[in-house]
Amino acid sequence: xxxxxxxxxxxxxxxxxxxxxxxxxxxxxxxxxxxxxxxxxxxxxxxxxxxxxxxxxxxxxxxxxxxxxxxxxx
Amino acid sequence: xxxxxxxxxxxxxxxxxxxxxxxxxxxxxxxxxxxxxxxxxxxxxxxxxxxxxxxxxxxxxxxxxxxxxxxxxxxxxxxxxxxxxxxxxxxxxxxxxxxxxxxxxxxxxxxxxxxxxxxxxxxxxxxxxxxxxxxxxxxxxxxxxxxxxxxxxxxxxxxxxxxxxxxxxxxxxxxxxxxxxxxxxxxxxxxxxxxxxxxxxxxxxxxxxxxxxxxxxxxxxxxxxxxxxxxxxxxxxxxxxxxxxxxxxxxxxxxxxxxxxxxxxxxxxxxx
Numbered sequence: 001x002x003x004x005x006x007x008x009x010x011x012x013x014x015x016x017x018x019x020x021x022x023x024x025x026x027x028x029x030x031x032x033x034x035x036x037x038x039x040x041x042x043x044x045x046x047x048x049x050x051x052x053x054x055x056x057x058x059x060x061x062x063x064x065x066x067x068x069x070x071x072x073x074x
Numbered sequence: 075x076x077x078x079x080x081x082x083x084x085x086x087x088x089x090x091x092x093x094x095x096x097x098x099x100x101x102x103x104x105x106x107x108x109x110x111x112x113x114x115x116x117x118x119x120x121x122x123x124x125x126x127x128x129x130x131x132x133x134x135x136x137x138x139x140x141x142x143x144x145x146x147x148x149x150x151x152x153x154x155x156x157x158x159x160x161x162x163x164x165x166x167x168x169x170x171x172x173x174x175x176x177x178x179x180x181x182x183x184x185x186x187x188x189x190x191x192x193x194x195x196x197x198x199x200x201x202x203x204x205x206x207x208x209x210x211x212x213x214x215x216x217x218x219x220x221x222x223x224x225x226x227x228x229x230x231x232x233x234x235x236x237x238x239x240x241x242x243x244x245x246x247x248x249x250x251x252x253x254x255x256x257x258x259x260x261x262x263x264x265x266x267x268x269x270x271x272x273x274x275x276x277x278x279x280x281x282x283x284x285x286x287x288x289x290x291x292x293x294x295x296x297x298x299x300x301x302x303x304x305x306x307x308x309x310x311x312x313x314x315x316x317x318x319x320x321x322x323x324x325x326x327x328x329x330x331x332x333x334x335x336x337x338x339x340x341x342x343x344x345x346x
Contacts, residue, residue: 012093016281016292061103
């Protein structure tokens with residue numbers, strides 16, 4: 001089975017911070033980056049801690065977090 | 075969106091319309107996500123669902139889903155949906171709208187649609203104010219809440235939406251919040267499969283209007299939805315709603331009654 005991982009679509013993010021606040025495993029953190037739309041997207045700090053529970057994908061109001069198949073060597 | 079990043083919900087959403095117009099942290103995006111995910115999990119045919127919405131921020135929801143959709147005039151989502159439900163019983167009619175549209179200008183339509191038990195699912199986003207026009211107070215604003223039109227605090231008693239709809243005769247009544255995403259999705263799945271008037275009230279934070287004036291950040295409003303809610307199976311009349319102290323959430327009513335369409339078709343067969 002292919003490995004899965006959490007992925008952030010920066011074009012859709014509005015920087016509300018729900019993922020940083022409500023992730024049970026502290027996978028996300030604040031970043032300094034400012035995108036062309038003027039928002040500060042989160043950064044995936046601890047990808048190894050992610051259990052792919054999917055809470056952030058559902059709590060994200062902007063459809064910006066998805067669980068995708070990891071094509072890399074995993 | 076680039077080719078390699080195919081969104082898992084891209085068959086259900088109009089991806090070319092995203093990002094949507096709702097503010098950062100607005101709960102409407104979470105409601106829309108729960109709705110399309112419920113459709114996905116039930117493997118429902120998108121051509122067999124009609125999404126109807128009224129005016130207001132929540133009214134935009136019909137523009138983002140890939141089902142057949144109609145954006146009606148202010149408060150008239152339910153009359154339009156009643157027409158679809160009666161003339162096309164093979165379709166599932168879903169209304170997504172806000173508290174201002176469904177309970178202020180459209181209040182009469184709602185109680186009568188519930189009284190007739192028209193077969194439809196109504197998802198009502200309750201953000202305690204008129205968000206789109208500038209966060210004025212409305213029929214759901216809690217007592218003593220500051221809004222631009224009640225700078226000393228609202229002096230009106232708010233509606234208890236679930237009690238109102240249940241006493242009007244709805245066959246399924248639930249209240250959830252945008253923090254309770256799994257419960258909300260399951261309630262929508264139940265509503266999509268149910269025959270009869272189903273009503274789901276979803277407490278949703280208005281981050282820009284309500285939050286700014288009452289000195290709350292989006293994250294504080296979501297924490298409040300997590301900490302001040304209690305899941306209980308009570309009579310809808312006892313389901314208190316006060317965002318600063320206690321909100322009782324849960325599935326309150328689930329009964330089966332003949333729908334308006336069923337009775338009408340029975341009558342048609344008899345009269346023929």
